[in-house]
Amino acid sequence: MDQDIRELTHSIERESELADRVLTETGKLLFGQRYxxxxxxxxxxxxxxxxxxxxxxxxxxxxxxxxxxxxxAKFQRIQFTPDLLPADLVGTLVYNQxxxxxxxxxxxxxxxxxxxxxxxxxxxxxxxxxxEAMQERQVTIGDxxxxxxxxxxxxxxxxxxxxxxxxxxxxAQVDRFMLKIKIxxxxxxxxxxxxxxxxxxxxxxxxxxxxxxxxxxxRALVERIYxxxxxxxxxLDIVFATRQPEEFKLNELRPLIQYGASPRASIYLIKxxxxxxxxRRRGYVVPExxxxxxxxxxxxxxxxxxxxxxxxxxxxxIINKIFNRIEVP
Amino acid sequence: MRxxxxxxxxxxxxxxxxxxxxxxxLAPSTAHIGDxxxxxxxxxxxxxxxxxxxxxxxxxxSLLRVDSSRLAAAGEMGFTLAVYDTGEYTLPxxxxxxxxxxxxxxxxxxxxxxxIASVLPDSAQSPLPLKPYxxxxxxxxxxxxxxxxxxxxxxxxxxxxxxxxxxxxxLRKEMGYEEPLPPPEEEAIRLLIRLRDEKYPARGMLKEFFxxxxxxxxxxxxxxxxxxxxxxxxxELERRFENGTVPIEWPTRxxxxxxxxxxxxxAKYLPDYSRCDAHLELGFELIELSRAPLTTETEEAAAx
Numbered sequence: 107m108d109q110d111i112r113e114l115t116h117s118i119e120r121e122s123e124l125a126d127r128v129l130t131e132t133g134k135l136l137f138g139q140r141y142x143x144x145x146x147x148x149x150x151x152x153x154x155x156x157x158x159x160x161x162x163x164x165x166x167x168x169x170x171x172x173x174x175x176x177x178x179a180k181f182q183r184i185q186f187t188p189d190l191l192p193a194d195l196v197g198t199l200v201y202n203q204x205x206x207x208x209x210x211x212x213x214x215x216x217x218x219x220x221x222x223x224x225x226x227x228x229x230x231x232x233x234x235x236x237x238e239a240m241q242e243r244q245v246t247i248g249d250x251x252x253x254x255x256x257x258x259x260x261x262x263x264x265x266x267x268x269x270x271x272x273x274x275x276x277x278a279q280v281d282r283f284m285l286k287i288k289i290x291x292x293x294x295x296x297x298x299x300x301x302x303x304x305x306x307x308x309x310x311x312x313x314x315x316x317x318x319x320x321x322x323x324x325r326a327l328v329e330r331i332y333x334x335x336x337x338x339x340x341x342l343d344i345v346f347a348t349r350q351p352e353e354f355k356l357n358e359l360r361p362l363i364q365y366g367a368s369p370r371a372s373i374y375l376i377k378x379x380x381x382x383x384x385x386r387r388r389g390y391v392v393p394e395x396x397x398x399x400x401x402x403x404x405x406x407x408x409x410x411x412x413x414x415x416x417x418x419x420x421x422x423x424i425i426n427k428i429f430n431r432i433e434v435p
Numbered sequence: 436m437r438x439x440x441x442x443x444x445x446x447x448x449x450x451x452x453x454x455x456x457x458x459x460x461l462a463p464s465t466a467h468i469g470d471x472x473x474x475x476x477x478x479x480x481x482x483x484x485x486x487x488x489x490x491x492x493x494x495x496x497s498l499l500r501v502d503s504s505r506l507a508a509a510g511e512m513g514f515t516l517a518v519y520d521t522g523e524y525t526l527p528x529x530x531x532x533x534x535x536x537x538x539x540x541x542x543x544x545x546x547x548x549x550x551i552a553s554v555l556p557d558s559a560q561s562p563l564p565l566k567p568y569x570x571x572x573x574x575x576x577x578x579x580x581x582x583x584x585x586x587x588x589x590x591x592x593x594x595x596x597x598x599x600x601x602x603x604x605x606l607r608k609e610m611g612y613e614e615p616l617p618p619p620e621e622e623a624i625r626l627l628i629r630l631r632d633e634k635y636p637a638r639g640m641l642k643e644f645f646x647x648x649x650x651x652x653x654x655x656x657x658x659x660x661x662x663x664x665x666x667x668x669x670x671e672l673e674r675r676f677e678n679g680t681v682p683i684e685w686p687t688r689x690x691x692x693x694x695x696x697x698x699x700x701x702a703k704y705l706p707d708y709s710r711c712d713a714h715l716e717l718g719f720e721l722i723e724l725s726r727a728p729l730t731t732e733t734e735e736a737a738a739x
Contacts, residue, residue: 111702334701336646390702394668433665435646435700 111332114389118331121324122387125151127315131176134310136169137303138296144385145287145402146173146261150321151328152381154284154374155240155260157225157406164289166263170221173261175312177321179218180255186228188271192235196245210247215239218255218318222262226272236260237279257321277409284374285399286406324384331380332390336435340393341375344400347428348408356431359424362414367407374403393434401425455481455533455540461526461547467554468521471499474514476544481510481533488512489529496526518551525549619658620726626651627718636711644711645696652689652718656681659725669693682725689721 125147132143142158146169149156158166167183174181184195197213214220215236222236239245240260244253262283264275280286292300303309343354349366351359379395386395401422408421456479461472478486486506491498491514502513518524526547533540607613616622630651635644653672656664660680664672672693676686692714698704 332702334703336700388702392668392697392701394670397668397671430663430666434668 111389114327114330114332115387117327118384118389119387121327122384124316124320124324125385128173128176131312131315132169132172134312135172135303136165137299138292139165139169139289142166142169142287142289143173144382145285145399146170147385148378148381148399149261149285150257150259151324151384152284152374152377153257153259153325154377155262155282157280157283157286158261158263158289159266159286160263160289161267161291162265164291166289167221167223170219170261170263172312174219174221176315177218178314178317179257179321180216181219181221182214182217183221183223184214185223186225186232188227188229190228190232192232195232195235196239197247199248208248210250210252212247212252213245215245216252216254218257218259220258220260222260224265225262226264226274229273230276233273233275233279236262237282240282255318257318257325280406281368281370283406284378285402287402288405328377328380328384331383331388333376333380334390337379337391337393337396338376340396340432340435341372341379343432344396344404344428345369345372345375347432348404348424351428354428354431356427359427362410362417362419362424364409364411364414367404371404371407375400378403397429397434400429455479455484455542457531457542457544459544459547461549464548465550465552466518467552468519469517469554472496472516472518472549474516474526474547476512476514476531478510478531478533478542484534484538486510486512487532489531490514491516491526491529493527495520495524518549521551521553523548523550616658619655620722622658623651623655623722624719626654627715627722631715636708641699641705641708641711645699648714648718649693649696649700652693652721655722656685669697682721684724685721688717692717 128147129140129143136143142165146156148154150173158170160166171181171183184190193213195213196215197211199208200211201207202209220236225233225236239254243256243258244251246252291297345367347354347356347366348363348371351357351363375396376391378399379391382395382399383389383391404425405421408424410419410421410424414420414424457476458479459474459476461474463470463472466472474491476488490501496516496518498514499517500515502515505511505513516526526544526549528543528546531542531544533542617625626647630644630647633644633647635641635647650665653664653667656662656672662675664675667675669690673686673690675681676690695704695706699706
């Protein structure tokens with residue numbers, strides 16, 4: 107192996123112990139949600155925001171709260187409601203009668219971890235304010251622009267059912283989330299463990315085991331993970347297959363795809379694959395990393411047509427077909 | 436008196452000297468039917484006065500061409516004539532006017548005779564050969580002048596063949612017809628031999644070697660056992676091998692090589708060069724091991 111990659115792998119083996127500590131801590135409260143926790147860590151280490159989607163009661167909020175509890179970082183939870191205003195999120199200028207001056211009151215977005223609970227319940231203007239902050243990593247209040255703390259990670263949840271009175275996120279805004287994780291019901295034995303653990307009154311405490319500085323160090327390490335040109339071509343093939351499926355002998359997908367993945371998909375696929383390789387203690391990315399995170403990066407970026415909806419073909423199935431057709435390098 | 440005569444003599448001499456003279460010649464005097472006759476009319480002593488020639492006009496003669504190229508220099512006019520019947524003919528006179536209207540002088544050409552003979556000799560009843568017989572042996576070299584005919588034919592044939600080939604190919608493509616592939620074993624062995632002949636390890640191209648090597652074996656698996664091995668990662672292949680459809684030697688012996696290939700392909704790993712030959716041998720061995728059993732015609736018929 108190349109000397110740089112060997113050294114990088116050794117560093118990763120040392121640093122990934124931090125990830126293990128986080129997973130161990132969260133494992134005290136979360137059972138059978140390793141997939142979700144790993145994706146949250148990928149978002150954390152690859153500097154990408156995460157959207158969690160699942161029916162109520164699947165521990166989405168608990169997972170985010172528990173993850174933030176393992177970090178010595180500031181955590182804010184914002185419950186998105188129809189009457190929420192942008193100022194409630196980013197902050198506002200308050201007039202002080204005593205000294206006749208406006209003072210800035212920063213909103214709850216000024217935190218390392220922001221849980222945007224049920225993001226689709228707030229109107230578009232609030233969603234826009236949040237998503238702008240996610241993209242720019244800064245907030246403007248009055249005449250002043252304030253940078254958001256680092257690390258800054260938005261973990262949003264939404265409920266796929268109960269669509270009455272919701273404001274679905276537009277495609278352009280969903281695109282800003284690196285991952286969209288679909289949470290499913292736990293298995294029978296996992297639910298049995300959940301039932302036993304939460305039937306008691308004394309729920310175990312989670313301790314903070316990682317500092318923001320350590321997270322930043324891991325991010326720097328993740329960015330150094332080697333991605334071979336063959337892997338880059340594989341990513342490009344996948345992304346382009348969502349745009350021009352006929353060029354990849356996927357003619358049957360042409361009428362099902364309204365529009366394909368944006369260039370953000372390519373960027374996030376590489377970043378998330380690097381973070382996944384980090385969790386697997388590797389200093390290089392392999393096609394397995396791409397396939398592991400491919401669905402989470404692409405599912406909200408491939409828009410299906412009415413025809414696909416009529417035939418009950420989801421973006422998930424389209425991505426599956428693409429992965430099953432593109433040759434692994 | 437002497438003076439008068441002298442003056443008269445000078446006048447007569449001057450007049451004689453300035454009087455125009457005409458000369459004409461018809462050649463040849465004897466000709467065959469179809470031959471042309473040349474009538475040349477020359478005027479001398481015109482003293483720079485303009486000349487206007489008439490035309491020989493007679494029903495027995497046809498005027499083919501008039502040649503005035505020597506008119507200015509020598510006062511000469513040429514006529515090309517033809518006669519289409521046999522016999523003795525006399526060309527009638529025609530006028531030549533010398534000078535302008537005020538002092539115009541008209542001269543007439545002298546009578547010219549010609550004898551036109553038949554092409555048949557008097558003594559023979561057979562026609563004379565128009566061209567004498569000449570020996571003309573066949574020479575291949577003469578054919579070379581016509582090289583473009585077979586070349587053009589070949590070009591046209593190629594164009595027609597190419598057009599038909601393309602049409603058929605397009606039609607097959609539209610109908611979803613694909614060329615039959617060779618059996619997976621044959622194809623894989625042929626590709627492995629080609630990989631060996633490329634001598635990638637000796638050229639330091641280990642990444643290319645391992646990329647092609649893993650491609651050949653995964654393609655073989657895909658065709659032989661009918662599962663999408665080319666679209667599977669090494670880890671997914673490992674899971675797939677667990678169901679036991681592939682001989683046990685494949686997972687136990689090939690998977691370590693595929694993992695090594697992944698390191699070479701994606702992590703800049705440089706393995707020992709000498710092991711590449713062993714990997715190739717392993718490829719041949721695994722293919723032989725999993726070769727599909729040959730079926731006889733009766734078995735195929737029974738299966739059908």
